[in-house]
Amino acid sequence: MVYTRKNQRDLTGAERRKFVAAVLELKRTGAYDRFVRTHIDHYTADGEGRRRIAHMTPSFLPWHRKFLLEFETALRRIDPTVSVPYWDWTRDNSPASSIWREDFMGGNGRRADLQVMTGPFAHSAGRWTITQSMTDTRYLTRDFGRPRDPIALPTAAQLDEVMRERVYDAAPWNSTSATGFRNALEGWASGRGNDRFRIHNRVHRWVGGLMLGGGSVNDPVFWLHHAFVDLVWSRWQQRNPGAAYLPAEPPPLGDAQYRKVVARHEPMAPWGVTPVSMFDHSRIYRYA
Amino acid sequence: MIVPRRVALRSLFALAVTAFTGGALGRVASRPEPGGTRDPHAFDEVYRGRRLLGFSGPGGEPTVLVDGWPLHLMRCADGGYVTPIDHYESCPTPLAATRAAVDELGTARLSPLAGAHGVPTDPTGGSPRGVHA
Numbered sequence A: 001m002v003y004t005r006k007n008q009r010d011l012t013g014a015e016r017r018k019f020v021a022a023v024l025e026l027k028r029t030g031a032y033d034r035f036v037r038t039h040i041d042h043y044t045a046d047g048e049g050r051r052r053i054a055h056m057t058p059s060f061l062p063w064h065r066k067f068l069l070e071f072e073t074a075l076r077r078i079d080p081t082v083s084v085p086y087w088d089w090t091r092d093n094s095p096a097s098s099i100w101r102e103d104f105m106g107g108n109g110r111r112a113d114l115q116v117m118t119g120p121f122a123h124s125a126g127r128w129t130i131t132q133s134m135t136d137t138r139y140l141t142r143d144f145g146r147p148r149d150p151i152a153l154p155t156a157a158q159l160d161e162v163m164r165e166r167v168y169d170a171a172p173w174n175s176t177s178a179t180g181f182r183n184a185l186e187g188w189a190s191g192r193g194n195d196r197f198r199i200h201n202r203v204h205r206w207v208g209g210l211m212l213g214g215g216s217v218n219d220p221v222f223w224l225h226h227a228f229v230d231l232v233w234s235r236w237q238q239r240n241p242g243a244a245y246l247p248a249e250p251p252p253l254g255d256a257q258y259r260k261v262v263a264r265h266e267p268m269a270p271w272g273v274t275p276v277s278m279f280d281h282s283r284i285y286r287y288a
Numbered sequence B: 001m002i003v004p005r006r007v008a009l010r011s012l013f014a015l016a017v018t019a020f021t022g023g024a025l026g027r028v029a030s031r032p033e034p035g036g037t038r039d040p041h042a043f044d045e046v047y048r049g050r051r052l053l054g055f056s057g058p059g060g061e062p063t064v065l066v067d068g069w070p071l072h073l074m075r076c077a078d079g080g081y082v083t084p085i086d087h088y089e090s091c092p093t094p095l096a097a098t099r100a101a102v103d104e105l106g107t108a109r110l111s112p113l114a115g116a117h118g119v120p121t122d123p124t125g126g127s128p129r130g131v132h133a
């Protein structure tokens, strides 16, 4: 049975409560922190001699699609009526947006230590202790808009520009790919100042705190952000039905990306699924 | 140069991490003697109250400690570096990346994960800890 992922702004109060309750239950059992760890363990940068599957790489999108599905499956084992809502940050683009309300994601970090003090994921609420992190801090942190060097969320016009790309990805298949939908959406760019942070990357930057680093999954808004990234990819697929995942074949010996990226039919750790198997989600979920 | 006791102890910790990760921090204890060859990745400064120590790792790669705790520097294709604290800003030098991480640290100190995350061995791209943790 195909289920629906909704815009978080359209959730009823009961739907918000059920989503939060399922996430808190996953946290209680320890399963949530294993998701955090999976994301940490699969971050590889593209100047190193190692295979990249999750970031700075063509499989950024299918890897995160599978990661979201695994999380959503775990949530739906707790409550079959729950799905991962998405956060359209081109529209709900302010600290005053309803996503940050007390009954949902909670609000910004406080000035002194960036500690989130409101909502169900505040450490002070007693059910959200960070265990898998790059620091010894045990509470969720956020730093909306980075006040000391302000940055805004991506705009609809900037997202339209991404949607104009016509091929899935392009050589050199990394953060320096100048064309292709994947890197435009992932958001690596050269240039100066805040122009270097685009679309997906820029949202991590805007939320700040734990969302900025390897432990970004510790902030539940991670899932809502990536659900929207996945929706954007899905819409792009609809508009470009002939645009298959690239690269189709593994880069050959002698290519700088030899054994560093995942080609169309190669397995992605830790699940072993291929990018091509993640291409069509229409029999599992749809976006409202 | 006199290494503060706390840093020396943390360096021992770093060497323990080395044994665990396969050698990312091997030359903690062998920074060059005065008058010897200058380590191209050497720096030693206090930034926002943190002690930042840079040196070359066993493969010649830049390696840093923040208050004695290893901070994993990841090389990017654009020639810059990202760290586990800030995954989205590629900084031109190891020192710039370390300072950018400290900018985001606030009052926190680094955890062992910050020194060694994403450690590879799985040929499909995963970390050994993803399997054994």
Ligand SMILES: [Cu+2]
Pocket (backbone or CB within 6 Å): A200, A204, A226
């Ligand atoms: Cu992300």
